[in-house]
Amino acid sequence: MSNPILALRAVNKSFGPIDVLHDITLEVKAGEVLCLLGDNGAGKSTLIKIMSGVHQPSSGVIEIDGVACPLPSPRAASEQGIATVHQFGGTFPLMSIGRSFFVGVEPTKGWGPFKVYDRRRANAIAVKAVQEFGITRIDDGDRLVGGLSGGERQSLAIARAVHFGARVLILDEPTAALGVKQATHVLRIVNEAKRRGLAVVFITHQVMHAMAVGDHFAVLIRGAVAADFKKGEKTREEITDLMAGGASMASLEAEIESQMAQA
Amino acid sequence: MSNPILALRAVNKSFGPIDVLHDITLEVKAGEVLCLLGDNGAGKSTLIKIMSGVHQPSSGVIEIDGVACPLPSPRAASEQGIATVHQFGGTFPLMSIGRSFFVGVEPTKGWGPFKVYDRRRANAIAVKAVQEFGITRIDDGDRLVGGLSGGERQSLAIARAVHFGARVLILDEPTAALGVKQATHVLRIVNEAKRRGLAVVFITHQVMHAMAVGDHFAVLIRGAVAADFKKGEKTREEITDLMAGGASMASLEAEIESQMAQA
Amino acid sequence: MSSTISIGGLLRRPEAGAALGLVAVLIFFAIFGGMTFLKPAGMASWLNVAANLGVIAIPLGLLMISGELDISVGAMVPFGAMTTAVISGHYGMPIWIGVFAALGFGVLVGLINGFLVIRTAVPSLIVTLGSLFAVQGIVLGLTVLITKSTSVALATEGPAKAIFGDFVMGGQLQVMVLWWLGLTALYIFFVHFSPFGNWIFAMGGDKISARNAGIPTERLTMMLFVLSATSAAFVGMCQAILYNSAQVAGGQSFIFNSIIAVVVGGVLLTGGFGSVVGIFFGTITFAVVTQGIYYTDFDRNWSSLIIGVLLLGAVLMNNTFRKMALSYAPKKGGK
Amino acid sequence: MSSTISIGGLLRRPEAGAALGLVAVLIFFAIFGGMTFLKPAGMASWLNVAANLGVIAIPLGLLMISGELDISVGAMVPFGAMTTAVISGHYGMPIWIGVFAALGFGVLVGLINGFLVIRTAVPSLIVTLGSLFAVQGIVLGLTVLITKSTSVALATEGPAKAIFGDFVMGGQLQVMVLWWLGLTALYIFFVHFSPFGNWIFAMGGDKISARNAGIPTERLTMMLFVLSATSAAFVGMCQAILYNSAQVAGGQSFIFNSIIAVVVGGVLLTGGFGSVVGIFFGTITFAVVTQGIYYTDFDRNWSSLIIGVLLLGAVLMNNTFRKMALSYAPKKGGK
Amino acid sequence: ALSAEIAVIGGSNDDAFWNIIKKGIDDATPAVEANGGKVTYLRLVNYDNFAPDVVQLIRTAISMEVDGIVIPNWVPEAEDPAIKDAVAAGIKVILMNAGGADKATELGAINYVGSDEYVAGVAGGEYFGTAGKKNVLCINTLPGAANTEARCKGVIDGITGKGGTGVQLPLPTTSFGDATAVAEAIKAELLKDDRIDGVITISAGDADSAAIAVEQAGKAGAAMLGSFDMNGAGLERIKAGTQGFAIDQQPYLQSYLAVSLLAAHIDFGTDLPVFPVLTGPGIVDASNIDATLAGVALGAR
Ligand SMILES: Nc1ncnc2c1ncn2[C@@H]1O[C@H](COP(=O)(O)OP(=O)(O)OP(=O)(O)O)[C@@H](O)[C@H]1O
Ligand SMILES: Nc1ncnc2c1ncn2[C@@H]1O[C@H](COP(=O)(O)OP(=O)(O)OP(=O)(O)O)[C@@H](O)[C@H]1O
């Protein structure tokens, strides 16, 4: 297999007295989807915030292409080709769809000091990207983001990261707010990104989604990597148990299944 | 079957020029779980905001126990025993867990004008309710909500509604941000509420979750009720298609499934 | 366990920073201002200032906790003073009519402010800026129209004088200090012990969620605006009785001063966080800083600079504590 | 289709409300103030006021769009004026040294404001309130120390006078009007056409998401604070040259006035929404309202009241339009 | 008691007038200190909350256990009780700048040093009248404040006494400290009412704006400009003939004399037979401009 694009070596993170991550060592390889699994509060979001330059590790090293490379800011991460969809936010309620899509990397026309923001092109690209997610209701890039539904906004944020993620695409629970159609589309996009040789880090609480795209799985329990395995090395049931923080889900699953059976 | 606790009759809703809901007629019965399904932007959240007094319908009638009963404010709804977990928000970052849990219905001790907020009792109840969701990390009701993870906050909001929902419990994508364990627990709670004779309205994008608890299903497509059926009347595949806004999901499902099979 | 007192628990209280800030300025002025400053007469000097400011600062602070702002208090102080002076001084009616009229106008302006904020969703800074100008205009216009002057004398005797505008405790402390302490106690009870206080914090934290949780946000907003406008009118009324006169101009300094007191007291400008005790400390800190200068040998020309620097220092200290509060969680024994 | 002009498209622009508000007050004063008000001399009267206010209001408005506030402009106006007057008036050095020193101090104070806001997370209202006091103290202390006076005369001739502080176009318009128009055009380009403007809106909409999107929020915040402080120093400097004199006092009115102009211009106080053209209209509206009074026959004692009411009216009109903007979407043909 | 500790109460920090007062205090201080005494200057921060703030300063001075207080009696109703308390506490009081001889006697103060805002205003109004002006506009940028209202009232009464008319123009707070807004307001009034032939401002800084306004309105030469107090630019205008006069109460003398008299009274028991001590109003115009300019250069005028 190829060398890792992005690697964490013995990374720790604490907020004041609260230790959130312990000795995390992980590798993200080109053309591979790494699924980060774990219970609520396990530290997944914190971990990817370190990968995207939002937080700085308390100790430990971030390597890019095998070279130690601190990411002091989100800008530094995006200059390394790392694009992230965070769990919350990412869009700007009072901005137009086009402007929100291109925020920070606005397309321009003209030359020299007279470069102007190319509104028409930005709107066209943004609307196209969002419509590809099956959200055909949106056809005007000048509409304000604040008027969109939760899922529509989430699709916009994902479309943005996919559009700009040059080497690493990090998605924190991207499908959580999405409808069946949109979620399926996100999974298809993840596969497409993988095929194009990007490294993808994917966080989800849905086993089916994880198994549909993951090549490699890392399970966090209380801030430490509790399991790290390849596709096919564990069964669906084992993964489910791990996602639940190591608790045996057998009984719970059975319960739900039995209710479904009654249906 | 019993009479509906809550019913909407020919309800329409538009925001200025945007028509969001068309002629919705729905019934919510005691001891029954109504699953609201539909694509992103179909109007599910808008619909339940009408049921919980947040929005007023542009036309149409809300009936409670068969009597027309407008819900001019969320307070009016909660006085009718309707408790809601909205898709976003619901907790207060800078408040303690105990205070956030009891906001608006604070427990007191003492008498007359000297009734004081009973912090110890509030904290104890809140911590217990959240721990029942499997979130054992939280053991101090004085901690601020702002320091919790997304799932932890969501659990807090759900625990709150379950605690106060006297007759109707409305949950808008409650499981979206939750881990496997927590989501399972929510489903168990929904079943428990049903058994206690509450009416539950449940919104989700996960077919499995819907089928695990739903007795009755209503599918919204572009703001109109496109299908309204009982448990067992449709197959999993048909429901999935409807959830995707009527698009045939066969091909997409197949695609994902085939990828899973490769695993 | 939750009732034992721990250092962590103390430090995460909103008033922790304010208390430390107060101690710091007290030490500063004890060193540079000498002991007169801490003798009864010296203490009375800053307590009187703190009392007049504090009666306005607490309701304003509650408004800020709930996410609103009220600039119009700056016009309500002279309005309250002038109403009393015109009614009971110029027209010579019984003082109680003047008192009730002043408070009544306070309620009225508060209702108008609250109504406009609720109904129009215009930010309260702007609504109350508008009413600041409007009330200033009304006070000037009406006073000149009625009395042909901008300064009206008022002589009060009897119980009203003793209750609202006299000196107590050996003639040093204004009776306002007692009002301030009493009101502070009342506010502490309502905000931190009665369930009602919780609502204010919830509103400031997330107004939509608060409304969805069934809190009557609109009624509460109205109430808080009425409270702040009436408190300002009350202070004006008491000043008119104490000083036997009322001027048209004035009161604007209360705007910035009370905002400063509130923020130094640890209230978050964006709402949702703060405490009455903190505002209480913040008010005293502000009064000590502004009055303390007079007891030092610093050149008076530099007093603004010193006030500015002390303020920034107090707020910085404060902020450090809020951050500690947010990230604080009890340490576990084992992992 | 997105470039055709539709009524819906026009109405959802942030400046729509401001433009209508301006038309309304112009009509109001055309009726009550008569035609003098619209003749060149009358127009110059409000244009001059608008220009001085506008040069400060636009950068302040950008700060507000980005979610911050700068109160210290109120002290930067006299600071800029006094720096020029002391250097070129009292010490008699070349005027250009005074000009550059004034602007240089503007940059310096802006950097300090920006630095404190970024590093300490103290709300900018409070940081700049602190620096307002501190700068006021420095201006007073230093001026008196150097000149033994609080008012310094300054005589300027030659190009500097013509460029910064003279009258143009028949001796009615201040040259500041040209600066204002030019700067407004520049700001419009940078804010609405260059990609850079997008960042300011993003920051105001959601600072964390903006930072996560790779926008250098800290550098941008610094820049905006520098811009507002320097613009205020610039206005002060020009006023000193125009009026041949600088006072230590004054300038505070710029604080509220520019906030009013910005908000009447449709900028959302909480950030993320607004436009330079809107601020431009808002500034003119404010100037027309405050100056128009003098062309009417209303009793001058009531002018504050009229200003307050007109302001509230303009903001209300404005708000109606913002609501329409948010809910606007092009109507579809069929369903 | 030997070695007098004296407190002086005065106006706002950044006000030119009070800065000259401070110069007088500073010049008188060495003599007091030479005898082991001390002088403290208590200044209002602003005029926003006038009467209460002044009384607060008096109380502060009493609490400092000083031997003597120099104080302007701006708002008698408010200040009198506090001043009586000071006198009752054995503190020697001199009224300065505002109050007058009768008040000094009534309150038990040992003297009154100063002019009077109203009297100064009357002098200004009469100067206009003597110069043949008929319609005078008094620009009040701080309407409602007792001292500025007294100035304008004096002007109006003065010109009325000379057969003319006077009006006060109160400017809203939105224009306070904005030179352009003040200038344009005055210009607008001049444009609107062509009969105005005299303009007077309540402060020297406002006169800088008024000068431009008069010129802009095309009334240079027709409308006479006057001001209360003076600054460098104003004196230059008087010298150049574009401003008619400035009303000077010689604040330097007020504080210098008040502090010296009080200290000598406390230290040595001296008493001045002159009662009251009047320092103004003096009018500065083309006739005495050069001597005045010399004093200005030293910060004493
Ligand atoms: N800024 C912060 N300050 C203090 N504690 C924090 C902070 N951010 C996160 N935490 C804590 O760190 C732990 C991990 O949080 P994180 O958001 O990484 O969880 P997660 O795995 O993403 O959970 P979820 O699945 O619910 O999103 C939580 O217990 C949370 O309380
Ligand atoms: N306040 C509003 N103003 C204007 N349009 C709105 C408003 N609220 C919702 N909408 C529009 O109404 C439609 C339905 O929104 P709603 O939030 O009800 O969808 P939803 O079914 O809950 O979607 P999701 O599954 O993504 O949460 C969306 O197209 C949205 O753009």
Ligand SMILES: [Mg+2]
């Ligand atoms: Mg997370």
Ligand SMILES: [Mg+2]
């Ligand atoms: Mg929804």
